[in-house]
Amino acid sequence: MAIPRAAKTQRRTRIQEEKEEQILEAALEVFSQHGFRGATIDQIADVAGMSKPNLLYYFRTKDAMHRALIDRVLDTWLDPLRAFDANGHPHQEIRSYIRRKLELARDFPRESRLFANEVLQGAPHIEDELKGPLKSLVDEKAEVIRAWADSGKIAKCDPYHLIFAIWSTTQHYADFDVQVRAVLGQDQAGEGRFEDAARFLESMFVKGLEIHE
Structure with missing residues (x-):
């Protein structure tokens, strides 16, 4: 995991923690819009409202900021899969998983686009995680x-x-949200679109897994 320079000091102050969060929030905004290659430190500093030298005190490189965000996203994104319970009822576990994934799409759209951009670029920063911890978790749940x-x-x-x-199907509602809202139109494009999606996806997946004698 990427550790900010300030985090390596012996006594980390509240101000240092707040500055790191301020920078990461700005970096998330820039990376989710422009991808890693298109983003610049100058852009991030501008969105964060701080000077470039001040920003570089906390994170030495663009890679360090990107890596810190990707680590967070991976951890958050995998939580619903970790909660997939072998002892639960299959239909209920699948329904719960779909809803948790849609909640992430609703609440963390920028994080979803950040992750999608990383994968579309060949996952240069997270290939080890995809082939290691992610694969192991998916193998377990499979x-x-x-x-x-x-x-x-x-x-x-x-x-x-x-x-x-x-x-x-669930991340579509984050990565292609503009398209979803445009196609649904004003009447159906409110927050209720996630509940509508949940009901449809639950029905599609659960019915598709029913045993027909």
């Missing part, structure tokens, strides 16, 4: 889904592609 299918609780399916499908 075994849970496979066990549900083997015990007759849900229909046979490829657990990895089920997880991918949930990822893509």
Whole structure:
């Protein structure tokens, strides 16, 4: 994990912590709009409302700011999958997972776009995490889904592609929010669009996994 320079001092003050958060908030805004390659330290300093030298006291490089944000996003994004409970009822666990993912799309759209930009650029900063901790967690939860299918609780399916499908359909509401709102129109593009999406996706995935005799 990227550690800000100020965090390495023996006694970290409240002001230092607030400055780091101020910088990361600005960096998130810039990275989510322009991607890593298109973002500059000058842009981040401008959005943060501070001088470039002051910003560089806390984070020496653009990479350090980006890495700190990506680490946070990965941790937040994986929480719903970690909560996927092997002892729960499959249908309820899938419904809960869909809702948690949609809540992240609703509450953290910039973080979603930051992550999407990183992956679209070939994941140069997080390849090790994708192949390591992320893969291990997905492998673990894929075994849970496979066990549900083997015990007759849900229909046979490829657990990895089920997880991918949930990822893509839920994160669509963050990464393509402008398109979603434009197509839905004024009457349907309010906050209720997430509840409408949740009901539809729950029905689609749960019904698709029902066993038909």
